Amino acid sequence: MAGLLSTAATAQPASAPGAPAPVLAPDLATFRALFQDMVETDTSITTGSCTLLADKVEAHLRGAGFGDAEIFRFAVPEAPKEGGIVVTLPGTSKTLKPMLLLGHLDVVVAKREDWTRDPYKLIEENGYFYGRGTADMKAMDAIWVDMLARFRKEGTKLPRTIKLALTCGEETSTAFNGARWLAQNKPDLISAEFALNEGGGGRTDGKGTVVVQNLHVGEKVVANFRIEATNPGGHSSAPVKDNAIYELSDAMVKLREFDFPVMLNDTTRAFFSQAGKARGDEMGKAMEAIAANPGDKAAEALLNTDKSFHSMLRTTCVATLVSAGHANNALPQRATANVNCRIFPGVAIEDVRKDLERVIADPRMTVTLADDRGPPGTPPPLDPKIVGPAQKLAAKYYPKAPLVPFLSTGATDGIYLSAIGIPSYGPPGVVGDPDGNGTHGLNERIGVQGVYTARSMLTELVKAYASK
Structure with missing residues (x-):
C-alpha cells in the first residue's frame, strides 16, 4: 500500500504479479510463512477445520518453547472440528491481573468458482494479500501467535501475564462458539483485567493513505428475524393474486426502502x-x-x-435468506425470509421486531425472532490505561491519522467476555479500505505493508500494556 512504506523499517514493498518476491528479514519471513499457513488452512464451517489450525498453532508455539502447563486445548464431542486453543505466557508480577488476546480462527465459506483467485491460497498481488480470512481475522491471529512465539524465544520478561485464546464459531451463529464455551465453562482460564480483540484497526482513503485509526469500544447486538407469509396454495394452472411469494416480495421491498x-x-x-x-x-x-x-x-x-x-x-435490518414454495406446479403455501438485524446499543430486540411489523404493515405476515447471538455487548469504558498507550503508538506509526473511538457495526466474540466482566477493546493496527476489503465477500484482501506495520505496532502496544 503506497504511503505506508516508511512506517515499518523491516517491511519491504509488495511484489507485483510476475515480479520476484521481496527479500524479508528472517523474523518477518517467519511471520509471513505462519500467516500463509493460517490462510491456507480452510476453517470454514462446511469444508474446513478450526481444530486442524489449532493443531498447527500449538506446534508453532511448542517449537518456540511453550510446554504442556501453558497450553490448553478444547473441543466438544458434537463439534470435533471446531476446537480451539488457550496459551499462557506467565508474567513476573504477582499483583497485576492478566491481559487476554482473543481471536477467532473460523472464516466465512468461500467458493472457488465465485472467486478470481483460489480463496484458500495466500496470493500476494498489487500490494495486497488475497485469500479468505486475510482481513477477517487471520492477519491479527498470526500477529498474536507470532508475538508470543517471539517473546518466548527472545526470553522477554513482562510483568503482566499474557493469555491468548483462539476460538471457532464466531462467523456462524449455529456453530459451537469457543469464546462462549470458555466464558461459561472455563472463566478462570481466560480471566483477565481486559482483552484485545478484533474490531479496531483503521481506515485508508482507498488509495493507500491511512486517514483514521480506530479503538473499538462497543458493538451492535445481532438478531435474526423470520418473516413469513402463508397461503392455502392451489394449482398453478389457476393462479390468484393472493400469493405468498408476492406478499413476501412486497414486504422485502418495504424493508429495503426503510431506514431506522x-x-x-x-x-x-x-x-x-x-x-x-x-x-x-x-x-x-x-x-x-x-x-x-x-x-x-x-x-x-x-x-x-x-x-x-x-x-x-x-440499527440496520437486511434480508439475507429466502425460501418459498413446495412444487413447480403449485401455488406457494409458504414463503419465508431471514432478516438479519444489527441493533444499536441500548435498543431492545423486541422493539426492533415491532418496528419490522410496522414497516411491513401486512397482517398476513408474521415476524418472529429466530435467534440472537448472545448477551448484549456492554460498551467498555474509555479507560486512560487503555487509551493512553494506544494514542501514543497511533501517533508514532500514523501521525496524520487520529485515533478515535469506534462502534463496530459487525459482531465480535467480545460480548461473551463482557458478560463475565472482561472489557474488550479492538486496538488500532490492521487497517482496511473504505470498500471493506471483500470481508465476507469475494476476493478478500488486506494490504501487505499494513499487515507488517500492524505486527510492529501491536507488539509494542502489548508490551506497553503488559508492563504497567
Whole structure:
C-alpha cells in the first residue's frame, strides 16, 4: 500500500504479479510463512477445520518453547472440528491481573468458482494479500501467535501475564462458539483485567493513505428475524393474486426502502466529530455536522452514501435468506425470509421486531425472532490505561491519522467476555479500505505493508500494556 512504506523499517514493498518476491528479514519471513499457513488452512464451517489450525498453532508455539502447563486445548464431542486453543505466557508480577488476546480462527465459506483467485491460497498481488480470512481475522491471529512465539524465544520478561485464546464459531451463529464455551465453562482460564480483540484497526482513503485509526469500544447486538407469509396454495394452472411469494416480495421491498432513525452515543458522537475534523472534506464536514445535530438531514443524506457510516448511525435490518414454495406446479403455501438485524446499543430486540411489523404493515405476515447471538455487548469504558498507550503508538506509526473511538457495526466474540466482566477493546493496527476489503465477500484482501506495520505496532502496544 503506497504511503505506508516508511512506517515499518523491516517491511519491504509488495511484489507485483510476475515480479520476484521481496527479500524479508528472517523474523518477518517467519511471520509471513505462519500467516500463509493460517490462510491456507480452510476453517470454514462446511469444508474446513478450526481444530486442524489449532493443531498447527500449538506446534508453532511448542517449537518456540511453550510446554504442556501453558497450553490448553478444547473441543466438544458434537463439534470435533471446531476446537480451539488457550496459551499462557506467565508474567513476573504477582499483583497485576492478566491481559487476554482473543481471536477467532473460523472464516466465512468461500467458493472457488465465485472467486478470481483460489480463496484458500495466500496470493500476494498489487500490494495486497488475497485469500479468505486475510482481513477477517487471520492477519491479527498470526500477529498474536507470532508475538508470543517471539517473546518466548527472545526470553522477554513482562510483568503482566499474557493469555491468548483462539476460538471457532464466531462467523456462524449455529456453530459451537469457543469464546462462549470458555466464558461459561472455563472463566478462570481466560480471566483477565481486559482483552484485545478484533474490531479496531483503521481506515485508508482507498488509495493507500491511512486517514483514521480506530479503538473499538462497543458493538451492535445481532438478531435474526423470520418473516413469513402463508397461503392455502392451489394449482398453478389457476393462479390468484393472493400469493405468498408476492406478499413476501412486497414486504422485502418495504424493508429495503426503510431506514431506522439516526442514533448517537458517546462513542459514535466522538467518532464522527473527531474523524470528520481530521478529514476536512465534504464528508468530513457532514460527519462533524451529524455529531453536533443528529437531525441534520443534509449531513445524514451524504453520510448514507458510505455504507459503513450509514450502518454506524442506526440499527440496520437486511434480508439475507429466502425460501418459498413446495412444487413447480403449485401455488406457494409458504414463503419465508431471514432478516438479519444489527441493533444499536441500548435498543431492545423486541422493539426492533415491532418496528419490522410496522414497516411491513401486512397482517398476513408474521415476524418472529429466530435467534440472537448472545448477551448484549456492554460498551467498555474509555479507560486512560487503555487509551493512553494506544494514542501514543497511533501517533508514532500514523501521525496524520487520529485515533478515535469506534462502534463496530459487525459482531465480535467480545460480548461473551463482557458478560463475565472482561472489557474488550479492538486496538488500532490492521487497517482496511473504505470498500471493506471483500470481508465476507469475494476476493478478500488486506494490504501487505499494513499487515507488517500492524505486527510492529501491536507488539509494542502489548508490551506497553503488559508492563504497567
